[in-house]
Amino acid sequence: MKEKTPVLVRYRYLFSLLVSVLLAFGIGAIILAASGFAPLQAYGAMLRGAFDSARHVGDLLEYAMVLCICGLACVLGARVGIFNVGGEGQLLLGAIFACQIGIWLDGMSPWLVIPLAALGAMAVGAAYAFIPGVLKVKVKVNEVITTIMLNTIAAFLCQYLAKGPWKNANKNLVAATSQLNADYWFGKLIPRSNLTTAVFAAAVIAFLVWYVMQKTSKGFEMKIVGQNPRFAFFSGIKTDRLVLICMLISGAMCGLVGMFRVYGVEHLYKSSVSNDYYFEAIMVAMIASYQPVAVILLSLFFAILKIGAQGMELIGIPSQIYLILQTVIIFFMAAESGIMASIDAAAQRRRAKAAAQQRQKEAQA
Amino acid sequence: MEFPGVLANDDISLDIKKGEVFALVGENGAGKSTLMNILYGINEPTDGEVLIGGKKVEAFSPKTAIGLGVGMVHQHFMLVPSFTVAQNIVMSMEPKKYGFLFDNRAAERKTQELVNTYGLQVDPSAVVREISVGLQQRVEILKTLYRGAKILILDEPTAVLTPQETDELFDVIRRVVRERGMTVIIITHKLYEVMAISDRVGVMRKGRLVGVKNTCDTDEKDLASMMVGRPVLYDDLEKTGTAGENRIAVEHLTVTDNRGLIAVNDLSLAVHAGEILGIAAIEGNGQSELLEAITGMRKPERGTVRIMGQDVTGKSPDQIRAVGLAHIPEDRISTGISAPASVTDNLMVGKHDDKEFNLFGFHQRRSTIERYAREIYEKFDIRGAGLDSDVGSMSGGNMQKVVVAREFSFDTPVLIISQPTRGVDVGAIEFIHKAIIEKRNSGAAILLCSADLDEVFRLSDRIITMYEGKVTGSFAADAITKEEIGYYMTGDRSEKEARA
DSSP, rough: TTTTTHHHHHHHHHHHHHHHHHHHHHHHHHHHHHHHHOOOHHHHHHHHHSSSHHHHHHHHHHHHHHHHHHHHHOOOOOHTTTOOOTTTHHHHHHHHHHHHHHHHHSSHHHHHHHHHHHHHHHHHHHHHHHHHHHHHHHHHHOOOHHHHHHHHHHHHHHHHHTTTBOOOSOOOOOOOBOOGGGGGGGOOTTTSSSSSSHHHHHHHHHHHHHHHHHHHHHHHHHHHHHHHHHHHHTTTOOHHHHHHHHHHHHHHHHHHHHHIIIIIIIIBBOOOOOOSSSHHHHHHHTTTTTOOOHHHHHHHHHHHHHHHHHHHTTTTTTTTHHHHHHHHHHHHHHHHHHHHHHHHHHHHHHHHHHHHHHHHHHHHH | EETTTESSOOOOOOOOOOOOOEEEOOTTSHHHHHHHHHTTSSSSSSSSSSSSTTTTTOOOOOHHHHHHEEEOOOOSOOOOOBBBBBHHHHHTSOOTTTTTEOOOHHHHHHHHHHHHHHOOOOTTBBBGGOOOOHHHHHHHHHHHTTTOOEEEEEEEETTTTTHHHHHHHHHHHHHHHHHOOOEEEESSSSSHHHOOOOOEEEEEETTEEEEEGGGGGHHHHHHHHHTTOOOOOOOOOOOOOOOOOOOEEEEEEEEEEESOEEEEEEEEEEEETTTTEEEEOOTTSSHHHHHHHHHHOOSSSSSEEEETTTOOOOEEEEEEEHHHHHEEEEHHHHHIOTTTSBHHHHHTTTTTSSGGEEOOOOTTTTTHHHHHHHHHHHTTTTOOOOSSSSSSSSSSSHHHHHHHHHHHHOOEEEEEESSTTTTTHHHHHHHHHHHHHHHHTOOEEEEOOOHHHHHHHHHHHEEEEEEEEEEEEEEGGGGGGGGHHHHHSSSSSHHHHHEE
C-alpha cells in the first residue's frame, strides 16, 4: 500500500496521454478528410515513412536524441523553477564554436579535437545560459523574456560569423563555415542515415540527468527549490546557487547538442544545424510534464511523427499535418488535467451524497 | 452541504432564537464556517432546508440572505481601504443625487444616524485605511445594520483584537441584542469568550452538531472535551530548570518591511537558555520582520543579531541554521512546507544532506529515509493519509505538526517560533504546547511570537510588548495581567499617561 500511490498516478498519466494521442489522431483524421485525403492511407504512409528503411530509422533515432537531450535540458531548468527558453541560441552558438575549434585545430589527433570541441560547445552554451540565469537570481529578471531575446541575438551572431569572419572559401555556400576534416566526423551507425556514435554519449547524458534528478540528494534539493523556493531558502538550501548551476548545465547540454549536429550530421556550421529543434523539445518536455523518462519516450514518438511526415509528403500530403497533430496533442494534454479534476470532483460529490442519504435512512430506521 | 469529497455539514438541525447570542464552536474543519455560509447564502445545502424568520429559503445567495435580514462579518474584512467609513457602509445601496450621482453628504448623514442609533462610535468621514482594526470591525457591523440586518453572524471576530477592543465589541453585542432585539451568532474557538458573551452554545465536530447547551450549564473544560471528542487535559505544562546563558542577542536592530518602511526600530532583546521569551503585539507592529531578520529571511538595515555568541547579522538562513537555530515560520503554507511534496520529503528537508541518509554522500538511501520519517511521524502523532501523501492535502493542524516535527528534530539550542498554533485544532494545540515546553525544559532558548495572547501567557517566562517596531514593555509573565499587557500593545503607556 505504501508504494502504491505514486505508481497509480503514473498509470493515470500514461492513460490520459494515450487518450490525448488517440483524440489528436482523430482530429487529425477529420482535418485530413476535410482536405480531401484518406486518413488511414495518410497514417499508413506516415508509418511507412518512418520505418520503411534502416536509413529512416536511423534518422528518427538521431532526431529523437536531439529532442531528448534538449528536452531534458529544459526539464533540468524547470525542476528548479527556471524556464530555459534559450536553448536554441545556446545550441547554435555551441555548434558554431565547436565547428570552429575543429577548423582551428585541423591536423591534430581526433582524440584531442573531439573532446576539446565538446568542452568548448558546453562552455559556450553554459556561458550563454549564465546571462539569463544570473539576471534571474540576482535581480529577478524574468528568464523567459531574456532567453527569447538572447535566442535572436545568438541566431544573428552565428549568421554574421558564418557569413563574415568564419565563412568558408566556397563562394556558392553563402552562410556556412568551412567543412570539418573528415577525421573528426562521428562514425555512422547506420549507413547513409544521420545516426552516429554521438547517440551513445547522449544515452549516458540522459541516464545521468535522470539519475541526479530522481536518486540523489541534490535532485531532492532541486525538486524542493522548484516546488517552493521560499521554503527551500528558509530550510537552508542555497537556492540561488542551485538555480544558476542547473541553468548552466542546461545551457551546456544544448551547446553539446549543437556540437553533435555539426560533428555527426552537417560537418560544417550552417543555420540548418537546428530548425527550432529546441522549441519542439520544450513542447516534448511540457507534454511529459517534466518527467525525465516520459521525455525520452515522447522524444521517440515525436521523432516518428516528424520523420513519418516525410512519408506522407511522398503521397502529396503537406508535412505540416505533423505540426497540427503535435499541437492538438498538447491541447488535449492541457485540457486533460482540468477534465480529469472535474470528473473526480463529480464522483466525490456523488459519493458524499450517497453517504448522506445512507445515514439519513439509517437514522429513520 | 458537502464540499467535493467531504461532508462538511451532516444532517444538522439547529434552532436559533430571536434576541439571543449563540456561540458556535468547533475545531478547524468542523464545519462551522460552512454552516454559516449556508445561512448567508454563499453555499447551498445538498439536502435539507433553512428557515429564516419562519420563511423557507428558496434561492441561496447572499442577496436573498441580506433581504431576509442576515448580515455577516467575515474574519477578513471586506472593506475598501481607500474609501471613507461612510462610503464603505453605504456601498451597494448608495444614496443618489439626481438619481445617478453619488451623494457623499447623505452617506455621511445616514452613517451618523446609524452611529447614534446603535451607539457604535466611529467617524463617518475617516478613511478606512487609517483607522484601527477594532474600528474597521465596527464599520463592518454598521454595514450590515445599514442593510437592515436583524441576524448578525460574526466569524472569529476577536482574532485580530486587543483585549480592550474585545471588551468593547462584547459591549456592542450586548447592546444591540438588549436594545434592538437582534440575534447574534458568533463563531469562535476561544472558549472563555463563549462563556463571557453567549446565551447558548453549539459544538460542532467533523460536520456534526454534537451538542447544544445553555452557556450557564457548561464550562470551558466540558466544551473542549465535546469539541475534541475526548477529555482534554489542560494544565500539566510543568516548567523546570532556570535560565542559563545568553543565546539570542539582538542589539539596536532596524528592519524595513516590503514597502521599505521601518518596521523594526532600533530594537534590542535577549533570550537565554531554558527560557521562553514571548512577544505580545498586534499584527503588523514589526514582529514578523523582527523574526525574519533574526532567522536570515530578511536583511536588517542596522544593528546586530548574535546567535550562540556568533554574529549572524545579514547572513543567509543556511548559515544561521548552521550556528544552531531552527525556525517555525508564521505562515506555514508559504514558508514552512512544500505542499506538493510528500510528508516524508517535507520531514527530510534540512536533513537530506546528512551522511546517514546518503550512500557515498550523494545517493539517497530511500529505505533509511522512510524509516526515519515513520519514526518522526509516529513520535509527533501526525495523522493524515500516510507518509506518501502530499502535505498540501493535510489539515492545518497536521500540516503544522509536520513543520514542528521537522524543526524540533534538528535538536537546536535556539528556536524561533511564530504563530505555532494558528488555525490548528484544540488537540494539536495541546500537543504542540507540550512539545514547546519540553524543549524549554531541556535547555533550549525560545523566542515565541503569537497573535493569540493566551498562548503567549501560557508558554512564556518573560513577555515583551511591541508597538510600531519598538519594545514598549518587558515583564515576567506571572507579574502582569492580560488587560495590562493590552495597554502596552497599543502604545507606550508612560507616553499615554503623560498626555492624559
